[in-house]
Amino acid sequence: MIFRSPFPDIEIPEISLPSFALQQTGRLASKPAMIDGITGQSITYGQLEILTRRLAIGLAERGFGRGDVLAIYSPNTIEYPVAIYGALAAGGMVTTINPLFTTNELAVQLADSRATYLIATPESLPAALEAAEATQVREVFTFGEAEGARPFDVLLADDGPWPAVEIDPREDVALLPYSSGTGGLPKCVMLTHYNLVANCHQVNGFSLLDGDDVIITFLPFFHIYVLMVFFAYGLSEGATIVVMPRFDMEHYLQLLQDYRSKRAFVVPPVALALAKHPVVERYDLSSLRVMLTAAAPLPADVSAAVMERLGVIVKQAYGMTELSPMSHLTPESAVNPTAGGLIVRNTEVKVVDSATNAELGPHQQGEIWVRGPQMMKGYLNRPEATAATITPDGWLKTGDIGSADEDGYIYIVDRVKELIKYKAYQIAPAELEAILVAHPAVADAAVIGVPDAEAGEVPKAYVVLRGEATAEELMAFVAGQVAPYKKIRKLEFTNQIPKSASGKILRRVLVERERSLTPA
Numbered sequence: 228m229i230f231r232s233p234f235p236d237i238e239i240p241e242i243s244l245p246s247f248a249l250q251q252t253g254r255l256a257s258k259p260a261m262i263d264g265i266t267g268q269s270i271t272y273g274q275l276e277i278l279t280r281r282l283a284i285g286l287a288e289r290g291f292g293r294g295d296v297l298a299i300y301s302p303n304t305i306e307y308p309v310a311i312y313g314a315l316a317a318g319g320m321v322t323t324i325n326p327l328f329t330t331n332e333l334a335v336q337l338a339d340s341r342a343t344y345l346i347a348t349p350e351s352l353p354a355a356l357e358a359a360e361a362t363q364v365r366e367v368f369t370f371g372e373a374e375g376a377r378p379f380d381v382l383l384a385d386d387g388p389w390p391a392v393e394i395d396p397r398e399d400v401a402l403l404p405y406s407s408g409t410g411g412l413p414k415c416v417m418l419t420h421y422n423l424v425a426n427c428h429q430v431n432g433f434s435l436l437d438g439d440d441v442i443i444t445f446l447p448f449f450h451i452y453v454l455m456v457f458f459a460y461g462l463s464e465g466a467t468i469v470v471m472p473r474f475d476m477e478h479y480l481q482l483l484q485d486y487r488s489k490r491a492f493v494v495p496p497v498a499l500a501l502a503k504h505p506v507v508e509r510y511d512l513s514s515l516r517v518m519l520t521a522a523a524p525l526p527a528d529v530s531a532a533v534m535e536r537l538g539v540i541v542k543q544a545y546g547m548t549e550l551s552p553m554s555h556l557t558p559e560s561a562v563n564p565t566a567g568g569l570i571v572r573n574t575e576v577k578v579v580d581s582a583t584n585a586e587l588g589p590h591q592q593g594e595i596w597v598r599g600p601q602m603m604k605g606y607l608n609r610p611e612a613t614a615a616t617i618t619p620d621g622w623l624k625t626g627d628i629g630s631a632d633e634d635g636y637i638y639i640v641d642r643v644k645e646l647i648k649y650k651a652y653q654i655a656p657a658e659l660e661a662i663l664v665a666h667p668a669v670a671d672a673a674v675i676g677v678p679d680a681e682a683g684e685v686p687k688a689y690v691v692l693r694g695e696a697t698a699e700e701l702m703a704f705v706a707g708q709v710a711p712y713k714k715i716r717k718l719e720f721t722n723q724i725p726k727s728a729s730g731k732i733l734r735r736v737l738v739e740r741e742r743s744l745t746p747a
Contacts, residue, residue: 243315299321311458323449412657441466542558686713
């Protein structure tokens with residue numbers, strides 16, 4: 228059975244992402260588009276257009292254009308959308324990089340995405356310069372000033388007409404975010420201008436946000452959640468985005484109170500904190516009326532607790548980077564807090580038996596497959612991975628296990644893919660396993676995600692030793708080579724790692740063993 232949205236299909240305009248996102252800059256020239264939540268510094272919509280155009284000119288003058296990739300390795304900053312849309316307007320592509328990445332992790336993404344220019348920060352510049360040396364990066368810039376790189380502002384020196392660039396929205400890639408997809412190491416996802424503009428139009432009628440909203444965001448700007456919801460849809464609607472460089476509970480509450488925000492965009496661990504943390508009582512959050520959670524399922528008891536405490540509507544969105552990112556969103560006119568959302572416009576969904584590929588009906592559990600204009604072009608330089616994820620007739624296999632009801636609401640219960648979801652971050656077990664087995668005392672290793680009340684999941688390693696080593700020593704060994712969120716939080720020694728006849732780690736066996744030892 229194929230499930231479809233109750234909302235009618237609409238026509239998707241074939242325009243570039245910058246043209247769509249910056250459509251309000253003339254009408255709202257004096258309105259703040261971006262505000263720094265710490266300093267109060269702002270960029271108005273009029274300034275956003277000017278700065279974006281100047282950046283496009285500055286990059287074009289340096290030879291940046293079609294086929295080139297700008298990499299952004301930075302915490303949240305109000306200049307972030309300028310960098311994105313300036314590069315796209317010059318005809319290039321953008322890959323966004325987690326600012327917590329180590330030098331090695333950064334170098335891998337720079338090389339894999341074939342980035343030609345890199346923007347870092349003064350704090351991250353040493354890692355950026357070292358990582359760029361072994362790649363095709365031609366020049367490194369910084370938000371701010373630091374010795375060893377040109378400041379971002381030098382790219383904004385000249386003004387004039389927009390660069391004359393022809394963009395084919397359906398074929399030309401705009402963003403190159405990374406995802407672990409249905410398993411394995413992170414892969415570069417190719418999202419076209421059309422994919423992203425389509426997803427923005429697909430949520431029309433779902434009350435995602437409106438032009439009067441002041442959005443307080445701590446969510447990492449390299450994440451597709453932010454790139455689509457705030458920088459594409461939010462700016463296209465004329466909303467104001469207040470930027471936090473990182474999450475701090477009291478600062479977040481203060482900003483919600485000060486700006487009288489109507490909508491909060493969070494991830495489940497923050498929803499849990501808003502439901503239970505005593506500090507919430509010190510702030511006036513009476514302006515809040517809607518809370519949207521995404522990136523991982525929200526437990527029903529947490530949803531109920533938030534609604535009771537704050538008197539808000541709680542709704543969820545479901546999707547993945549490969550879907551630009553949304554295939555499901557809860558409309559405010561039909562809130563179902565236990566569901567992951569309702570199918571968005573122009574999208575088809577089916578639930579498939581993982582063993583037989585047979586289509587299932589309402590309330591039957593299987594793998595979720597999605598088809599629609601928001602679906603990625605494919606994985607960069609990974610034709611086998613693309614073929615394994617997208618069927619010949621255009622269905623994208625999400626790797627998630629769930630069911631759909633007669634109305635098209637989705638209920639996610641588990642994952643086929645082996646990806647670990649730590650807060651809003653994705654962690655590939657294979658990456659951590661490769662580091663562990665490189666330790667001279669380790670004979671074999673497997674990593675799984677285990678439930679955690681605050682983070683959703685944390686990585687746990689099972690290790691077979693061939694020499695002397697403590698759990699603490701091995702966890703520190705891994706921690707020294709990965710971003711903080713990827714650290715192994717638990718480690719257990721074992722005599723053997725369960726594997727299939729072909730040698731594939733049977734992580735499901737370890738997950739079931741863990742569940743049997745964990746009280747319900």
